[in-house]
Amino acid sequence: MRFLPVLALGLAALLLGVLPSPGGGQTREVVVYSARSHYNQEPAFDAFTRRTGIQIRTLGGNASELFERLRAEADRTPADVLITVDAGNLWNAARAGLLATIDSPELVANIPAHLRDPEQRWFGLTTRARTIMYNVQKVKPAELSTYEALGDPKWKGRLCLRTSSHVYNQSLIATMIKRDGEARVEGLLRGWVANRPTLIGSDTKILEAIAAGQCDVGVTNTYYLGRLLAKNPALPVAPFWANQQTSGTHVNVSGAGVTASARHRAEAIKLIEFLSSPEAQQMFTDSNFEFPANPQAALNPVVARWGAFRADDINVAAAGEYQATAVRVADRAGYK
Amino acid sequence: MRRLGSAWTLLALGVAAVLAVPSLAVLAAFARPAREVWAHLWRTQLVEVLANTVALVAGVGAGTLLLGGALAWLVVGYRFPGRGLFEWALLLPLAVPAYVIGFAFLGLFDFTGPVQAALRAAFGPGARLPDLRAWWGVVVTMTLVFYPYVYLLARAAFREQGAATLETARSLGRSRCAAFRQVTLPLARPSLAAGVSFAMMEALADFGTVATFGYRTLTESIYRVWYGMFDRAAAAQLASLLLLAALLLLALERSLRGRARFTQTARRGGAAAAAPLRGARAWAATAACATVLGLGFVLPIVQLLVWTGDAFGGWRAAAFARLLANTLALAGTAAALATALAVLLAYAARLHPTRSVRLAAHSASMGYALPGAVIAVGVLAVLALLDRALVPALESALGRSVGLLLTGSAAGLLFAYVARFLSVGFQTVDASLARIPPSLDDAARSLGAGAGRTLSRVHLPLLRGGLLTALVLVFVETMKEMPATLLLRPLGLDTLAIEVWARTSESMWADAAVPALAIVAAGLLPVAIAIRLGAGGLPRPER
Numbered sequence: 001m002r003f004l005p006v007l008a009l010g011l012a013a014l015l016l017g018v019l020p021s022p023g024g025g026q027t028r029e030v031v032v033y034s035a036r037s038h039y040n041q042e043p044a045f046d047a048f049t050r051r052t053g054i055q056i057r058t059l060g061g062n063a064s065e066l067f068e069r070l071r072a073e074a075d076r077t078p079a080d081v082l083i084t085v086d087a088g089n090l091w092n093a094a095r096a097g098l099l100a101t102i103d104s105p106e107l108v109a110n111i112p113a114h115l116r117d118p119e120q121r122w123f124g125l126t127t128r129a130r131t132i133m134y135n136v137q138k139v140k141p142a143e144l145s146t147y148e149a150l151g152d153p154k155w156k157g158r159l160c161l162r163t164s165s166h167v168y169n170q171s172l173i174a175t176m177i178k179r180d181g182e183a184r185v186e187g188l189l190r191g192w193v194a195n196r197p198t199l200i201g202s203d204t205k206i207l208e209a210i211a212a213g214q215c216d217v218g219v220t221n222t223y224y225l226g227r228l229l230a231k232n233p234a235l236p237v238a239p240f241w242a243n244q245q246t247s248g249t250h251v252n253v254s255g256a257g258v259t260a261s262a263r264h265r266a267e268a269i270k271l272i273e274f275l276s277s278p279e280a281q282q283m284f285t286d287s288n289f290e291f292p293a294n295p296q297a298a299l300n301p302v303v304a305r306w307g308a309f310r311a312d313d314i315n316v317a318a319a320g321e322y323q324a325t326a327v328r329v330a331d332r333a334g335y336k
Numbered sequence: 337m338r339r340l341g342s343a344w345t346l347l348a349l350g351v352a353a354v355l356a357v358p359s360l361a362v363l364a365a366f367a368r369p370a371r372e373v374w375a376h377l378w379r380t381q382l383v384e385v386l387a388n389t390v391a392l393v394a395g396v397g398a399g400t401l402l403l404g405g406a407l408a409w410l411v412v413g414y415r416f417p418g419r420g421l422f423e424w425a426l427l428l429p430l431a432v433p434a435y436v437i438g439f440a441f442l443g444l445f446d447f448t449g450p451v452q453a454a455l456r457a458a459f460g461p462g463a464r465l466p467d468l469r470a471w472w473g474v475v476v477t478m479t480l481v482f483y484p485y486v487y488l489l490a491r492a493a494f495r496e497q498g499a500a501t502l503e504t505a506r507s508l509g510r511s512r513c514a515a516f517r518q519v520t521l522p523l524a525r526p527s528l529a530a531g532v533s534f535a536m537m538e539a540l541a542d543f544g545t546v547a548t549f550g551y552r553t554l555t556e557s558i559y560r561v562w563y564g565m566f567d568r569a570a571a572a573q574l575a576s577l578l579l580l581a582a583l584l585l586l587a588l589e590r591s592l593r594g595r596a597r598f599t600q601t602a603r604r605g606g607a608a609a610a611a612p613l614r615g616a617r618a619w620a621a622t623a624a625c626a627t628v629l630g631l632g633f634v635l636p637i638v639q640l641l642v643w644t645g646d647a648f649g650g651w652r653a654a655a656f657a658r659l660l661a662n663t664l665a666l667a668g669t670a671a672a673l674a675t676a677l678a679v680l681l682a683y684a685a686r687l688h689p690t691r692s693v694r695l696a697a698h699s700a701s702m703g704y705a706l707p708g709a710v711i712a713v714g715v716l717a718v719l720a721l722l723d724r725a726l727v728p729a730l731e732s733a734l735g736r737s738v739g740l741l742l743t744g745s746a747a748g749l750l751f752a753y754v755a756r757f758l759s760v761g762f763q764t765v766d767a768s769l770a771r772i773p774p775s776l777d778d779a780a781r782s783l784g785a786g787a788g789r790t791l792s793r794v795h796l797p798l799l800r801g802g803l804l805t806a807l808v809l810v811f812v813e814t815m816k817e818m819p820a821t822l823l824l825r826p827l828g829l830d831t832l833a834i835e836v837w838a839r840t841s842e843s844m845w846a847d848a849a850v851p852a853l854a855i856v857a858a859g860l861l862p863v864a865i866a867i868r869l870g871a872g873g874l875p876r877p878e879r
Contacts (some may be wrong), residue, residue: 037839037842037844038838038842039838040838057827059827059828060822060830060834060837062709062822062841064562064563064566065709065712065822065823068568068716068823069716069743069824072716072717072719072743073720073740074724076723076727076740078739078740078744092566163550165547165560165563165564170564199469199550200550201548201549201550203843205442205448209447209448211448212447212448212453213461214447214448224843227844323564323565323566324564324565324566324567327560328376331376331377331381332380334380336550
């Protein structure tokens with residue numbers, strides 16, 4: 001049994017070897033808690049470091065869990081910046097006092113008013129449109145109009161939806177509730193549910209299901225289609241811009257805020273300002289086919305091909321404000 | 337002697353109390369009962385979700401018991417072509433995380449996958465397989481991932497019984513089957529019960545797989561309330577239902593283990609002679625093992641390899657080696673810690689089988705039934721509390737800022753791993769310890785050895801197999817662990833599982849194939865070592 005302590009010691013030594021050394025105060029750095037899936041390979045981060053010499057250290061995670069960690073670490077958190085993939089979680093972090101107000105004329109100029117916190121504790125950096133997707137061989141664009149119209153019986157058995165447990169759908173429902181009220185949105189969801197949609201836990205899978213003919217229409221974020229088209233330009237799926245005659249297509253943001261106890265506040269603001277610049281915005285749209293939040297940035301050609309559309313200009317903070325309500329309404333409507 | 341015994345008890349109670357805190361922190365959420373959320377859930381989904389959970393856990397329990405038990409008996413009791421290979425290869429699915437098998441299966445058998453595409457090409461657009469996103473799909477997937485728990489423990493128990501017990505039964509006129517039913521199986525009951533309870537706890541706590549399949553269980557509701565309604569307190573209250581279920585499972589396991597004392601004096605007469613199977617029956621046995629191995633291991637691995645071909649370019653060797661080193665170091669340390677503490681708890685319970693020690697050991701094991709993120713939040717609360725208490729004092733003593741000591745430290749993460757996986761170590765060690773006859777303790781003690789010396793000179797050598805099993809199980813569990821790692825890891829300490837998360841969270845399955853394969857490969861190593869060193873078997877008597 002002598003091998004056990006030896007094993008334990010050996011492993012402890014190995015562990016000490018791989019532990020990151022505690023960051024000294026000398027190097028200029030920003031610590032980012034990011035819910036973006038590619039938190040450790042953002043081209044825009046590398047560009048920022050090249051430009052400024054400021055190092056970026058990231059911790060990736062789910063937004064809700066990063067929120068818990070920020071709250072537990074309180075005023076001693078090493079985090080300077082929180083990045084999420086939806087407005088709801090930024091709204092929630094701001095409400096809990098975890099984000100500080102950012103006073104930056106540059107950010108205010110770069111990011112349109114409806115894509116940032118009215119109190120300027122967070123700013124959208126990329127726009128994510130969630131709209132109707134259709135199989136171009138089976139559906140004519142003229143058959144499509146609004147999110148609500150997907151509840152029309154003609155789509156019975158032809159509709160693929162993501163579950164309502166995902167924040168992207170919760171945000172979509174939440175902004176609709178803010179605009180139209182609970183009762184009307186519940187009716188809309190009941191319409192979807194009555195069409196017996198195939199529920200799929202991933203936007204990519206929904207697009208593949210539409211391409212393969214499992215269903216004819218669905219609702220997803222557009223950048224997933226961008227990624228698939230980049231691999232296979234012949235994929236028979238196209239976006240239809242929903243609600244152009246009414247509220248506009250639903251958009252969410254991936255955005256950032258500075259933590260209330262940031263040690264590197266100046267560097268943190270500098271990072272977010274850089275990320276809002278046309279140069280960095282271009283990198284977001286090129287690397288992940290998202291829409292830039294800064295209207296001065298050019299679109300990636302794949303994205304540009306889908307044409308201009310009118311986006312819902314409701315403040316994206318509504319996604320947070322009404323998210324809990326959205327979950328309840330979905331539950332009541334039987335939308336799983 | 338009494339004083340020493342109480343020292344063991346006190347130590348065990350202390351350790352158990354510390355480890356139970358994260359699970360019990362869940363109960364603290366009842367300070368503000370979320371009546372309105374409960375009412376809402378009751379009206380909209382609670383019944384369905386509970387029924388789904390019970391159906392899933394029961395299905396996985398039955399499935400793993402049948403599959404794991406039958407396969408173990410097959411490889412121990414019979415000779416057939418390929419038996420030598422299958423004996424260890426059947427453990428391999430253990431190294432594959434359930435969520436990985438889940439997304440590999442969906443990738444293969446979903447409407448959009450190659451199998452159904454081929455069917456449509458051959459038989460027209462109407463050709464379909466039944467939808468995998470259903471109860472049976474999840475049960476089959478989880479059974480294929482979790483049966484090795486039962487197989488591992490059952491195989492060890494069957495082998496340890498040796499020829500003597502079986503031969504005695506045979507000489508008394510029982511057929512081989514009847515002897516198995518009436519002697520071998522009842523003797524193996526504690527091991528079978530432990531294995532099945534692992535599988536059921538895993539199914540109870542799982543979120544990744546059920547989410548992939550869109551099968552709504554209680555964990556799904558917990559996350560829906562937490563992430564969706566921003567209401568972590570209500571989510572924790574829901575999670576207490578899982579604790580309740582875990583206690584029920586433990587009680588069930590105890591009652592299955594029964595009142596009988598299952599001890600064996602020694603392995604007499606070597607391993608039971610395996611009966612040769614001939615002709616069609618032999619090939620049927622080979623085919624059964626091959627099918628399970630093919631579905632649970634080969635198929636998902638091939639799918640991952642295919643995806644790897646699509647996405648291999650994006651990996652840098654240095655970064656990858658670091659992920660691997662981090663993963664191995666964390667898993668190795670957690671395995672050693674959890675096993676050592678499991679020995680402490682199990683041994684204290686053996687020395688003084690009082691209610692309080694048993695209860696302590698069980699409450700320390702409850703973490704296994706909670707979803708990783710829920711227990712991780714409990715750990716986070718404990719760490720933050722300690723930091724708030726310790727850091728200001730330390731800072732005034734040192735005269736400089738030290739930031740955070742425990743929150744976001746490797747120590748904190750290891751604490752979470754141990755709190756979550758102690759159960760695996762404890763049950764394995766406890767089941768092995770129970771098979772050592774108390775007369776050995778008495779003999780050692782009457783010769784003047786104290787409790788510690790008896791443990792190190794008598795029990796630990798006899799426990800070698802059980803300890804290795806515990807080490808391997810905790811190691812593999814830790815390596816696959818995702819939610820607690822995600823929430824508690826130090827800045828910059830990324831692991832293979834984190835890398836899988838980073839890619840699958842945006843459903844880039846193909847990109848996740850490389851780290852997922854690495855997890856499997858790294859898990860194979862300890863499984864192989866355990867097999868070589870004869871995990872689960874009692875060592876031969878020394879000469």
